[in-house]
Amino acid sequence: MNWLDFSSSAFIAAFFLYCFGFLFYVMAIAGRKWSHGDPAGHERKWGRIAFIVSALGLAAHLAFFFTRWIGQGHIPVSNMYEFMTFLGMAVMLAFVIIFLIYRKPILGMFALPLVIIIIAYASVFPQESQPLIPALNSYWLKIHVTTAALGEAFLAVGFAAGLLHLLRTIDYASDAKNARRERFWIEVTMFMLIVAVGFIISVFSFRMAGYEAEFRQETADVTQAGEAVSNVETVRYTMPPIVQPFNSELLHADAFLGVDKPLLEAPSWMNGINAGRKLNTVIWSLLTGAILYGLLRLAFRKQLGAVIHPMTTDIDPDDLDEISYRAIAIGFPIFTLGALIFAMIWAQIAWSRFWGWDPKEVWALITWLFYSAYLHLRLSRGWHGKRSSWLTVIGFVIIMFTLIGVNLVIAGLHSYAGV
Known part of the structure; x- marks a missing residue:
């Protein structure tokens, strides 16, 4: 059996199952207005279908991961394609865990697009199986990369819940200066996500x-x-x-x-x-x-945040705030272990020093310090609600720069990750 061919098929199946899962989550939330007087029952029914389809996508993604591991003889996290596919799988796993705790289908409307964007982004990079370079030929590759990615995955789910909390609590009917400023920055966040989609569309369009x-x-x-x-x-x-x-x-x-x-x-x-x-x-x-964003604005004739806001009105904002905090509280210690402690141990083994101010090391530390500040402000200073949610958005931007900007733009000892 050709394990690598099977893994490619499993990856494609996972991608489409995630897409269908997202559509079913949209039907669960947006379709409540056509539920003939039973919106809660409609949401439960389609939310259950969406979760089952998404879970099947995760199963296919796991099949891709392990069959590629068998086929190439080492864990598939050694380059940007493999790492980003693993990160997408980790975000999905984190979402499933959080969903099983809180049972909020609307969270799938935001977590699934993150997974889809991440694995579509991964597909931009060369997908051929490659032998490990000497710097990566260590059992610490499994320990460091997987725990760092899993920690980042929970932080990403925290971002999804935080963004959803902002969309729920921002006043789209007020003309007050503060409300206009909040709507502007939410729209900037939505635009940044659409630019990520634009990157994928442009790369694949010209490649085809x-x-x-x-x-x-x-x-x-x-x-x-x-x-x-x-x-x-x-x-x-x-x-x-x-x-x-x-x-x-x-x-x-x-x-x-x-x-x-x-x-x-x-x-x-x-x-x-x-x-x-x-x-x-x-x-x-x-x-x-920008073209995609403009088309969406033309189609809906309002800000994208204003399109999503009515779907969130039945959700308790305190629940979303709690979900965001709990996801980050789970992800932070895992990230600390993987991205800092295990990374420094491996750096000592590979390069004979724990710390060397490599760009990836610096930005991993910045990420850790930011989320340390987030937890401090929340637990000691009472930063709940909107202030806490804005921090999750900023933190996710830092994570994305650490993963993408540092790997692909800034030269350093981790530049092989961009190959």
């Missing part, structure tokens, strides 16, 4: 179209002996080059909408030939996300 462009960049380095050494590098774009690398030469580019050359050049301070490609990807993600 087979778009290619290639640039060559020549740089000069000075050796210790004072001799000038010329380096020539090439980079391939899979999206139309709005921005080309600094001081580079276009080798070829497919035409897109009649344009076959870059519009701009990356600034000189963006070092490396890949810097322009990454900036180009960010621009396309923002453009696609």
Whole structure:
């Protein structure tokens, strides 16, 4: 049996089951108005169906994980594709645990899209099975990465509940300055999530179209002996080059909408030939996300938060606040073990030092300090409700930058994770 082929099929099955599970959760919540006088019964029925379908998706995801492990001979968490798929699975597992405790179907409307976005994002990266590089060939890979991801998964569920709490409690009928400011920042949060979807859509759209462009960049380095050494590098774009690398030469580019050359050049301070490609990807993600957001605003003719707000009116906001806190209270010690303690032990074994100010280490510490402050403010200063929920949103932004920005943009000892 080809375990890797089976794992790929299981992954596709998990993705579609998650999508159907999300749709059923939407039917459970949004369909209450058509429930013929029994909205609670309608929500329970479709919520149960949604949970079963989502649980089947988790089972398929687990099948993907373990069959890929068997097929390649090592735990599949060694590159961005494998880690992000594992993170998506961990978020789903965390959601199932929290759901079984609190039984709130509307939480699935926010947790499932996170899972779908994460594993769709994972699919952007090369999916071929790769042998472990020497730096990762350790049993600490299993311990450090899995516990760190599981901790982050519970923190992500805390974010979902916190965002839902804000959507429930923000006043969409008031013209007060504070209410307008809260609505603005909620809409910014929704836009950021849609930009993430825009990134996935743009990458897959141009990949399916087979778009290619290639640039060559020549740089000069000075050796210790004072001799000038010329380096020539090439980079391939899979999206139309709005921005080309600094001081580079276009080798070829497919035409897109009649344009076959870059519009701009990356600034000189963006070092490396890949810097322009990454900036180009960010621009396309923002453009696609903005178009998608604009279409949604045009369709609904109101802010996206205002579209979701009426679905949350039957939920006790204190329950959402409690769910968010409990998820973070579970995830924080797991994250502490995985991302800090186990990471430092492995760093001592691999690099002969516990701490080295590597960018990933620094941002893991920033994440830990932020959630330490969150728990301190909540338990000692009484920061409940909206203030606590806004902190969960900020914390999730920090997590996403740690996972994506540090891995793919900032060079460091963890750069292999972006391969």
